[in-house]
Amino acid sequence: xxxxxxxxxxxxxxxxxxxxxxxxxxxxxxxxxxxxxxxxxxxxxxxxxxxxxxxxxxxxxxxxxxxxxxxxxxxxxxxxxxxxxxxxxxxxxxxxxxxxxxxxxxxxxxxxxxxxxxxxxxxxxxxxxxxxxxxxxxxxxxxxxxxxxxxxxxxxxxxxxxxxxxxxxxxxxxxxxxxxxxxxxxxx
Numbered sequence: 001x002x003x004x005x006x007x008x009x010x011x012x013x014x015x016x017x018x019x020x021x022x023x024x025x026x027x028x029x030x031x032x033x034x035x036x037x038x039x040x041x042x043x044x045x046x047x048x049x050x051x052x053x054x055x056x057x058x059x060x061x062x063x064x065x066x067x068x069x070x071x072x073x074x075x076x077x078x079x080x081x082x083x084x085x086x087x088x089x090x091x092x093x094x095x096x097x098x099x100x101x102x103x104x105x106x107x108x109x110x111x112x113x114x115x116x117x118x119x120x121x122x123x124x125x126x127x128x129x130x131x132x133x134x135x136x137x138x139x140x141x142x143x144x145x146x147x148x149x150x151x152x153x154x155x156x157x158x159x160x161x162x163x164x165x166x167x168x169x170x171x172x173x174x175x176x177x178x179x180x181x182x183x184x185x186x187x188x
Contacts, residue, residue: 084159
């Protein structure tokens with residue numbers, strides 16, 4: 001007896017064919033492959049059309065190029081839903097001397113969880129977060145700032161980002177000071 005996979009109505013935006021193949025082990029979904037970090041105009045047009053017809057979910061690798069693709073697609077489709085995997089979830093389990101990261105390495109359970117915990121940019125985001133708050137909480141500077149951002153990004157399902165991107169992302173998704181304080185308090 002085969003287990004039925006969850007079905008995703010939206011079109012999932014991924015980087016390449018290996019991502020599509022791995023995603024097929026986790027869910028039933030249509031994908032658009034960007035072809036890597038050089039997202040061409042044709043792919044962006046297909047993504048715009050998919051957003052109008054069915055909606056899209058961006059699921060890119062948890063690395064610099066994945067973030068770059070996410071930003072390019074979000075500029076074209078600001079209402080795109082976002083799914084994130086952590087760097088640990090995207091790290092290849094074996095034969096990985098270069099420490100490659102990618103959706104193609106994530107387990108089906110991790111992919112299902114990421115797609116179940118979508119975040120959507122808010123048009124009028126009600127975030128009360130500013131740079132001063134993030135500095136005060138040790139999220140922009142200090143010995144553990146990177147680890148603290150990683151923790152908050154993982155718990156709130158907004159992914160890891162550098163300091164500047166983290167501020168923008170918390171505001172984009174309407175994350176509040178209380179949400180961040182709750183995460184940090186629970187893990188101190």
